[in-house]
Amino acid sequence: MFELLLAELTRAGIQFRRYLFEAVGGIVISTAVFYGLFLSVSYIAGPGLAFGDRLDAIIVGYVLWTLVLFIMANISGTLQREAQTGTLEQLFISPFSASQVFLARAVADLLLQAGLIAAILVIIMALTGRWLAFPLTLWLPLLTVLLGAYGLSFAIGSLALMVKRIQQVLGIFQFALLFLLSVPTEEWTGNLRLLGDLLPMSPGAGLLRNVMARQQALDLQQLSIALVNGGVYFAIGLVLFRWAERYTKRHGNLSDY
Known part of the structure; x- marks a missing residue:
């Protein structure tokens, strides 16, 4: 598995260097969209607008949304590109299972994408003048969000x-992801709080907002819920992907386009 991950890292590095302009363009577009929304809201609300820590929470949600969008489009986009170029079958006859190949590719791409996400976050913080906290404990809730994101991606x-071809489905799904990662479900109470704990990635996103935007201590009980949430959605995604792999092979349309 380490050999596979190393090969995927090499592939991802080569593609990143050859298409560097696309990466820079992604940074510019992502930051411009957020800053445009920020200026629009500030203009509509007038000079008396006071965001408080809500703007910090919005920044966390937006950056998470950008990260999860990349993860969501990674596996499905790879499948569509490989089907178009006629190389999809090669991935499924490798010594590794298809789920291992796509997971290693997704992780390798994420390691490179993390630098771009960090650049977007720094630029947004500089433009808005709001600087988030980065305690070491943020990695644990971030891991739960990544687990849920990869589960949905599979x-x-x-x-x-x-x-x-599922471009239209992905387009609609982007708005649902924005809701999941931006709405402060950690502030819900009663049955709504239970619903928030069941939504994918929502508990982990709430913890990140508390830790980074509100500078609160990490809630271990809520972290346990977030870990279970991420683990369950990751397992469901893998099960569905393996079922789809068997279904596609059984019907002989793996390389169809």
Whole structure:
């Protein structure tokens, strides 16, 4: 598995160098969209607007949304590109299982994408003048968000494996992701709080807002809920992907486009 990850890191590095302009363009577009929204809200609300720590929480949610969008599009996008170029079957006859190949590719791409996400976050903080906290404890809730994101990515990838083109579905799903990562479910109470704990990635996103924006101590009980949430969605995504792989092979349309 380490050999596979190393090969994928090499591939990702080569692509990153050859298409550096696209990466820079992604940084510019992502920061411009957020800053445009920020200026629009500030203009509408007038000079008396006071965001408080809400702006910090919005920044956390937006950056998480940008990161999860990349993860969501990674596996399904790879499947569609490989189907178009006619190399999809090669991935499925490698010595590694298909889920291992796509997971290693996703992790390798994420390691490079993390630098771009960090650049977007720094630029947004500089433009808005709001500087978040970065305690070491933030890695634990971030891990739960990544688990949930990869689980959903494998679930969407299973759909792409069967029908090959799902751009419209991904477009609609982006708005649902914005809701999941931006709405402060950690402030909900009663049955709504229970619903928030069941939504994918929502508990981990709430913890990140508390730790980075509100500078609160890490809630271990809520962290346990977030870990279970991320682990369950990751397992569901893998199960769906493996089922879709068997279904596609059984019907003989793995390389169809």
